[in-house]
Amino acid sequence: MEDEALGKPPQARSAKIQVSHLDFYYGSVQALYNVSLAVPQNQITALIGPSGCGKSTFLRTLNRMSETVRHTSVEGEILLDGENIFSVDLVALRRRVGMVFQRPNPFPKTVFDNVAYGLRVNGGTRGAALADAVEASLRRAALWDEIKDKLHKSAYALSGGQQQRLCIARALAVNPEVLLLDEPCSALDPISTAKIEELMFTLQENCTLVIVTHSMQQAARVSSHTGFFLLGRLLEFNETNILFKRPGRKETEDYITGRFG
Amino acid sequence: MQYRNARRKLVNVLMLSATGICALVTVAILIAILAYLAWNGWHYLTWTFLTQLPAPVGQAGGGMGNAVVGTGKLLLIAALTGIPVGLIGGVYLAEFGGKAVGFAVRYAADLLNGVPSIVMGIFIYTVVVLPMGHFSTLAGGLALGVMLIPIVVRSTEDFMRAVPSTLLEGALALGVSRWKGVATVILPAAARGVATGILLSLARVAGETAPLLFTSFNNQYWSQGWMQPIASLPMMIYLYAISPYKNWQQEAWAAGFILLALVLLVNIGAHIILSRRQSVQRG
Ligand SMILES: Nc1ncnc2c1ncn2[C@@H]1O[C@H](COP(=O)(O)OP(=O)(O)OP(=O)(O)O)[C@@H](O)[C@H]1O
Ligand SMILES: [Mg+2]
Numbered sequence: 218m219e220d221e222a223l224g225k226p227p228q229a230r231s232a233k234i235q236v237s238h239l240d241f242y243y244g245s246v247q248a249l250y251n252v253s254l255a256v257p258q259n260q261i262t263a264l265i266g267p268s269g270c271g272k273s274t275f276l277r278t279l280n281r282m283s284e285t286v287r288h289t290s291v292e293g294e295i296l297l298d299g300e301n302i303f304s305v306d307l308v309a310l311r312r313r314v315g316m317v318f319q320r321p322n323p324f325p326k327t328v329f330d331n332v333a334y335g336l337r338v339n340g341g342t343r344g345a346a347l348a349d350a351v352e353a354s355l356r357r358a359a360l361w362d363e364i365k366d367k368l369h370k371s372a373y374a375l376s377g378g379q380q381q382r383l384c385i386a387r388a389l390a391v392n393p394e395v396l397l398l399d400e401p402c403s404a405l406d407p408i409s410t411a412k413i414e415e416l417m418f419t420l421q422e423n424c425t426l427v428i429v430t431h432s433m434q435q436a437a438r439v440s441s442h443t444g445f446f447l448l449g450r451l452l453e454f455n456e457t458n459i460l461f462k463r464p465g466r467k468e469t470e471d472y473i474t475g476r477f478g
Numbered sequence: 479m480q481y482r483n484a485r486r487k488l489v490n491v492l493m494l495s496a497t498g499i500c501a502l503v504t505v506a507i508l509i510a511i512l513a514y515l516a517w518n519g520w521h522y523l524t525w526t527f528l529t530q531l532p533a534p535v536g537q538a539g540g541g542m543g544n545a546v547v548g549t550g551k552l553l554l555i556a557a558l559t560g561i562p563v564g565l566i567g568g569v570y571l572a573e574f575g576g577k578a579v580g581f582a583v584r585y586a587a588d589l590l591n592g593v594p595s596i597v598m599g600i601f602i603y604t605v606v607v608l609p610m611g612h613f614s615t616l617a618g619g620l621a622l623g624v625m626l627i628p629i630v631v632r633s634t635e636d637f638m639r640a641v642p643s644t645l646l647e648g649a650l651a652l653g654v655s656r657w658k659g660v661a662t663v664i665l666p667a668a669a670r671g672v673a674t675g676i677l678l679s680l681a682r683v684a685g686e687t688a689p690l691l692f693t694s695f696n697n698q699y700w701s702q703g704w705m706q707p708i709a710s711l712p713m714m715i716y717l718y719a720i721s722p723y724k725n726w727q728q729e730a731w732a733a734g735f736i737l738l739a740l741v742l743l744v745n746i747g748a749h750i751i752l753s754r755r756q757s758v759q760r761g
Contacts, residue, residue: 282651312653322644325667335652338662384648391652 232296233258233395233425234279239293241274241283241449248274252293252451254444256395261417261426263436263457266446267472272429273319275446276397279427280314281307297395312339315393319400321380323372323387328364331372331383335391350390358386359416378409385416389424396420398428402435414439433473437461445469512738519732527732532698535723542733544700545714548615549737551701552694552710553680555619560626561676567627568634568672573646573660584635591628598625599689607693613707618694622683629682633675637668670751677748681741687712711737 232255241249249271256262264272277283278291281302295302302310312335323331332351336342342350351368355361360382364375372383381401388396398417402410417426417439430436436443437457444454445468453460453469464470516523526541533540567587571580602621607613641664649659665672695707696717711733718730 280651282647285647285650308653308655310653311651316651318644318647318651320644322642322648324645324648324663334649334662335654338649338654338658339652387648388652 231258232256233298234427235294235296235299236279237294237296239275239278239291239295241271241278241292242290243274243286244288248449249278250449254451254454256425256427257442258425259421259423260441261421261428261439263440263443264427264429264446265431265433265436265443265472268431270446271449272446273399275451276316276399276427276429279395279397280311280316282311282316312391313393314395314397315388315391316397317381317384317388317399317401319403321377321384321404323375323380323383326372327369328372328375328383329368332386332390334387339391354386354390355383357389357416357420358382359412360386376409378405378412381405381409382413382416385413389420393424395425395427398426400429400431403431410435433461433475445472447472512735515731515735515738519728519730519735522729522732523735527729528736531700532729535726538725542709542711542714542729542736544697545709545711545733546736548694548697548701548708548710549684549712551615551704551708552619552622552690553684555616555704556622556626556683557676557680558623559620560623560679561630563623564627564630564679565634565672565676567631569638569660569665571631571635572638573656573664584632587628587631590624591632594688595625595686596688596691599692602689603692610705613693613695615694615701615704615706615708618690618708618710621689621693622686625683625686625689626679629679630676633679634668634672637671637675638664640671641667670754674748674752677744677751681744681748684741684744685712685737687716691716 234256236255237253239249239252240247252275264275266272274283279295279302283289283291284307291303297305297310297313302314324334326334329351332354333342333347336347336350352361352365355364360379363379364383367374372380375383381404385396385398385401402413405413414435417428420426428436428440440457442454443457443460445452445460445464445466447468453464453466455465460469461473464473524541526539527543528541528546529543530539530541531544532542567583571583571587575583599621602617602624606617606620610617645663645667646656646659649663650656654662690710690713694710694713696713697707697709701708715730715733715737718726718733721727721730
């Protein structure tokens with residue numbers, strides 16, 4: 218109700234994340250221009266667009282990971298459940314908004330310690346409770362059956378696809394409300410990719426997902442909404458089936474039909 | 479074509495032999511030093527020599543036990559003071575230092591590293607020995623500790639930087655504060671390298687003589703406490719080598735051999751640690 222009074226689009230009411238008029242700068246170079254979108258709760262939102270258009274930059278503002286790069290600045294507003302993310306505690310925000318990176322980045326620890334890491338460092342979970350949580354996270358990441366005998370082996374002994382799912386399990390272990398995935402399948406074979414897509418489907422039941430992808434097919438397969446970025450602007454944002462069937466802009470159509478340079 | 483091939487082969491052979499010869503010279507020098515020290519001091523290398531006090535002038539027997547213990551105590555103080563400062567400084571440089579501050583600290587560390595060790599000795603002499611009124615183990619240990627700092631800072635920084643920043647990002651993305659992420663992910667990942675750097679730095683300062691001349695000086699007896707002068711292997715070597723007595727000079731060779739053997743052992747140990755780290759990372 219209040220949202221409408223403030224003049225925001227009606228969909229904002231079911232939005233987990235509401236981004237309004239976001240500008241982002243690397244030093245004096247602007248990387249995002251006036252991006253506004255609403256990430257629907259418990260659904261998968263895909264971000265597509267040519268290389269260098271600002272997808273990762275945008276994704277990294279959602280958990281304020283962008284602040285780890287020096288000399289960046291951001292303008293505009295991002296609301297998580299109606300709360301401005303720039304005024305909440307950074308550590309608390311990142312606990313709610315997890316992230317999986319493009320390249321798998323497991324810690325040089327055992328498989329178990331990787332998944333347990335967030336719980337140990339933050340919550341001090343121990344013993345049986347910890348073991349249960351680790352198992353649950355690995356199961357959610359569709360990895361448990363493959364590696365239940367390798368829990369105490371180095372995470373580096375896993376394949377690339379397994380490492381990526383391990384990173385997903387690590388992020389899931391702390392029960393994030395939102396999971397940001399930056400091209401999670403870019404280094405993976407079709408089988409691992411299928412597993413991760415399947416996983417995303419099941420995850421959306423209790424998690425909101427935002428995924429950057431270079432694969433049109435993937436965006437079309439998994440997401441409910443898709444945003445098309447070009448040169449730092451969000452050119453189009455719509456329900457996935459509409460965006461892919463009847464794109465509203467010439468540029469979007471060119472890109473998704475592969476006619477884009 | 480034929481000619482160019484032949485020429486290339488010749489250059490190749492020449493360069494390979496040149497590098498080979500230089501490598502050989504390095505090894506040869508090390509072996510020569512070890513052999514020379516052993517040859518001149520071997521008949522003093524006994525358990526007694528390692529555990530007994532020096533014998534009075536003119537008497538046979540005796541040892542350098544006090545210098546062995548002394549070097550150990552000096553290194554202990556050096557480690558307790560120099561390693562924490564160097565370690566934390568290195569972590570700061572690698573993970574938290576801003577551009578300007580980082581540059582200043584790094585530059586200072588490099589300059590400090592270049593300060594001749596005798597100057598370091600005079601510095602500690604001025605700030606510790608003079609106010610105290612006499613030489614002491616503490617002063618000697620501090621002099622070595624100060625020398626440790628820049629070495630440990632730089633090696634710690636290097637090994638921490640070698641850890642990919644994506645690991646810290648992974649920790650931050652889980653809602654872990656920066657310092658916790660550094661302490662629980664980056665530092666453990668760099669631990670073996672950092673430990674190696676520390677061991678090598680200890681080996682480096684173990685043989686320093688100049689800073690001890692004005693600080694811990696020497697002692698013919700067992701250590702009489704942290705506030706008293708103390709014997710050390712490098713000082714013993716120095717004093718015995720320039721003494722007029724034949725048997726003292728030979729004892730200096732033996733002490734030199736022990737010191738070098740110690741340093742070599744630490745070096746080898748450090749490299750074993752480091753190579754183990756690499757095999758773990760490769761999975
Ligand atoms: N750390 C940085 N410092 C300066 N400029 C950056 C930095 N990271 C990204 N940029 C610039 O911001 C723009 C957007 O980059 P971004 O990484 O968000 O693109 P992307 O859409 O994720 O591309 P890709 O599909 O290749 O991953 C690019 O022009 C890039 O050069
Ligand atoms: Mg990207």
